[in-house]
Amino acid sequence: MKVDGKGALVTGGAQGLGKAFSKILLQNGAKVFFTDINEEVGKTTLTEFQQTYGQNNVRFFKADVTSTAQMKESFDMAKSWLGGLHVVVNNAGIGGEGDDMWEKLIDINLKGPIRCSRLAVDYMRRDKGGEGGVIVNIASTGGLRPNPYGPVYSGSKAGLIMYSRSIAANQEYTSNGVRVCTLCPSFADTALVANISKGTTTNTEAALALVNQVGIMTVEEVADCLHELVTDDSKNGAVLAVSKHQGKTYVPF
Numbered sequence: 001m002k003v004d005g006k007g008a009l010v011t012g013g014a015q016g017l018g019k020a021f022s023k024i025l026l027q028n029g030a031k032v033f034f035t036d037i038n039e040e041v042g043k044t045t046l047t048e049f050q051q052t053y054g055q056n057n058v059r060f061f062k063a064d065v066t067s068t069a070q071m072k073e074s075f076d077m078a079k080s081w082l083g084g085l086h087v088v089v090n091n092a093g094i095g096g097e098g099d100d101m102w103e104k105l106i107d108i109n110l111k112g113p114i115r116c117s118r119l120a121v122d123y124m125r126r127d128k129g130g131e132g133g134v135i136v137n138i139a140s141t142g143g144l145r146p147n148p149y150g151p152v153y154s155g156s157k158a159g160l161i162m163y164s165r166s167i168a169a170n171q172e173y174t175s176n177g178v179r180v181c182t183l184c185p186s187f188a189d190t191a192l193v194a195n196i197s198k199g200t201t202t203n204t205e206a207a208l209a210l211v212n213q214v215g216i217m218t219v220e221e222v223a224d225c226l227h228e229l230v231t232d233d234s235k236n237g238a239v240l241a242v243s244k245h246q247g248k249t250y251v252p253f
């Protein structure tokens with residue numbers, strides 16, 4: 001699918017990878033409706049995008065992926081303003097393994113993209129008035145192998161990978177024009193990784209050593225992979241891993 005003229009919704013689009021995903025979609029001619037819980041940064045990013053890509057090609061709406069009501073409102077607004085919903089990127093996510101954080105992490109990193117994938121299917125499937133489209137769920141290489149420094153984070157991403165592969169296998173969705181893919185980046189240069197040094201993992205020293213060993217990608221390198229999954233209509237159920245040290249790998253399950 002060429003994204004030129006298509007409508008896209010990106011969650012967690014105010015900064016980091018979500019901002020890079022919105023940017024590459026805008027650069028290729030899509031209209032983008034992005035959401036985020038951070039209203040201040042979201043409005044700053046909106047202004048930046050509108051100055052570069054035009055007032056009428058991008059919109060921001062403050063919304064929390066843990067709220068069904070807020071995300072239903074987001075999807076309603078997006079479909080109406082975009083004129084059609086063809087791409088959904090479930091990107092919003094956090095780190096944090098502590099007693100005070102791990103349940104919130106599951107709510108955001110696993111329940112959030114499941115909530116938004118369910119909405120996306122309903123809004124995209126042709127038998128319910130949609131025009132077909134693609135959902136890309138943002139997991140992690142941390143969901144593909146055990147991670148002693150982020151067991152809850154890895155569990156959330158492993159769950160998202162399997163959920164995504166499972167709905168991609170649903171012929172009720174595929175026969176109505178919906179594709180589902182998963183992008184599994186390793187470390188990229190965002191606040192999420194920077195926060196590792198502030199103690200979001202179970203072992204900061206070991207985690208930082210892993211980051212140094214694996215290397216850190218630019219957000220643009222990850223965004224190129226998103227564009228590949230969105231535009232290649234042959235990709236359904238695909239899981240694309242990408243890292244600084246190993247490049248791109250379609251995971252051969």
Ligand SMILES: NC(=O)C1=CN([C@@H]2O[C@H](COP(=O)(O)OP(=O)(O)OC[C@H]3O[C@@H](n4cnc5c(N)ncnc54)[C@H](O)[C@@H]3O)[C@@H](O)[C@H]2O)C=CC1
Pocket residue numbers: 011012013014015016017018035036037038063064065066091092093094108138139140141184185186187188189190191192193
């Ligand atoms: N940066 C990295 O190395 C990697 C990141 N990822 C995943 O990529 C996604 C984006 O992460 P980054 O850009 O790195 O982090 P980031 O912290 O820079 O951006 C995350 C965005 O999500 C938003 N957000 C957080 N909770 C939210 C909620 N409840 N509702 C709506 N928005 C919310 C934040 O406000 C922020 O704008 C996450 O799912 C993360 O797990 C996956 C692999 C590697």
Ligand SMILES: CCC(=O)/C=C/C=C\C[C@@H](O)/C=C/C=C/C=C\[C@@H](O)CCCC(=O)O
Pocket residue numbers: 094095096097139140141142147149150151153154185186187188192193196200201202206207208210211
């Ligand atoms: C080095 C950090 C690490 O081992 C992962 C920790 C996971 C959870 C703790 C969380 O608070 C920090 C998350 C940061 C994640 C950043 C990138 C990961 O999504 C890539 C995982 C790297 C890999 O295992 O290949």
